[in-house]
Amino acid sequence: MLLFLGSHPALDFLNTRYGPHGQVVECIGDGRSLVDWLVGAGLVDAAGATKMKRRLGQEALDTASEEARRVREWARGWIARWAEAPTADYGRELVVLNGLLGRATSRREVVLSEGRLQLTESHRIESAEELLAMVALQIALLITNEEPALIKECASSACTLSFLDRTKSHRRLFCSATVCGNRAKVAAFRERQRKND
Template sequence: MLAMEPLFIGSHVAADFLNTTLTPRGEAIELIGDGASFVAWLVKAQLLDGEEAARLRRRFGVAALDGTAAEARKLRRWAGDWLGRWRESPRASYEAELRRLNELLGRASSFRELSVTKDGPRLVERMTIGEPGDLLGLVALEIAKLVAQEEPALLKRCAGAECTLWFLDRTKAHRRVFCSASACGNRAKVAAFRERQRG
């Protein structure tokens, strides 16, 4: 298994979450393999602030957070499967899926806090994380936002050969087909060029 930094090329946090596992060139990469990397991912995804993350790591401990990361990987598999079907048939009822998602959403409760920084007073929304499993609520909220706010057909998977990455196509013309122009887009261009050379 290769190590690498999380990718944020999905143009939506829910897509970035699905992209925490990837298989470039046939080799599996797991980006949330344990509790520490899952919490670090939540911080990079801006779902959790750094100080709060450090506090939670101390409070919950390694074993509990490792368990939560395992739950997160299950959630990812489930969400990838559901969102794949959702973008094909957005009008289906998805009763069981909504029940599961709403259960997790119940764990994503928040409160407002007024704080004064050097830039002046700021009203910030903070999540209530009472137990490790509540962290899944943060991810569930992003999945719920995707389904509630975005066009199903614009959730796409990269057209690159063997690329498994997801993204939300926010381009004006809705013609984005690759996870990134520099990686898969470039490889496809090179392959097409070689094909022409041969022909």
């Protein structure tokens, strides 16, 4: 099951591997599911994804998903360190990130839209390797635009998901109020009952 609870595509990307109660769920285990995830995250449209699967082929996409899983675990470690120490020297990590960003080929065009000329930038994915550039862009947007202190892990002990706390009060505790929030409430209730017995 694909989860989009991270409030940021970069964190949703980290959340493509999660482990409730010690089980591990892998959401991008092959190329097809990587493309499906990109669609779910709003980074690729559905029509583009169908064409992409046809054009790039399963083998190349599977290889890209393998790299995506490696990049994800690398990013997980780095984002956690960056959230703790945002001004530390990340020269080595930036070389890796910028290498991934550099794979994107973008095309700029001036088009007539809504009655005026507008400059647009589009990405045409020519190879499966370029999919990693899309993921890298989201990581780049996270570390350049967002507040490191607002990257949090779900407060439920059974949950491994992380999220960006976009609430005004910055007091979001759970990936999902309905799932983990409720579970925590039930656990606290049981604990109180146990003490009262």
